[in-house]
Amino acid sequence: MSLTLMTRRDPFAEFDAMIRRAFPARPFPVRTGSAMTSRLAAFAPAAEIVRDGDDALVKLDLPGLDFEKDISVELDGASLVISGERRDERTDDSDGRSLKEFRYGAFRRSFTLPERVTADALSASYDAGVLTVRVAGAYAGSEPQKITITGGKPSGTVDSDTVEVGPVESGNAADEG
Template sequence: MSTLSLWARRDPFAEFDGLFRRYAEPVARQGFVPAAEVERDGEDAVVRLELPGLDAEKDVTVEIDGGKLVVRGERRDERTEDRDGRTLREVRYGSFRRSFGLPAHVTADAVTASYDAGVLTVRVAGAHSGNGARRIPVTAGTPEIESDERPAA
């Protein structure tokens, strides 16, 4: 004989907590990835990253590395752990790194960064200068190739 219970004395959130832990925690371990926006402002490129709650001077680094603009840092969770274990967190914490390709002519002197109201703004002066299309003239006939070799006599 089997017993069927219509009401079980258990935690009503246990099933939800189990589902959350199984599916959401692996995503949460991926860390914090700030949203970015890149736009052209005349000849400059402007990169904006959403970094609310950070101390920009302490937690963020902006640098040019290998022809890329690299922004990295960390959003720290400084709260104490919730003791009843029933906290749902949608805010991600951890280290982040975003990189953006730059034209070869850009140097570190062309880059400025500011932080206001949770948004990091990086301006790359002259990033779009000289990037316009250049027409290459086409000539008729066979191109002449200069060579140091003399024809054999």
């Protein structure tokens, strides 16, 4: 009995090549298409942001990582930065794998948070291969506030007929000559 490795044709490969040719210099990496598009692509975990009341839950799919040594969660200014690395622990190329689709390498995901969020509002947990970062109060005060419109002049305004304007002094030395 022999094992035959079949390679599937990626229907997005031609489209991806066209996009890369049209936009060679992008300020951020963009992947259009399936996981088969690039065998050399760096590991980029999938993310999901879910609203939980006033809190935001940022979830990253990180199966097989040791959260104590492979994952870092930081607040950098107004950015939640999640970084880490998935390592291929096997060093022997003849280890019996005939198909390699797992992605390995360093990753870094950054999410912009409201300015009011501090490190005290963040908590992280890792369960069943999913990293969850709770951002307490991320949505607090984010609902639009209705402002009542009234008729007439706004209070505290000055009637333009009673305003006296004195001479305007110029601070420009060229005007004094």
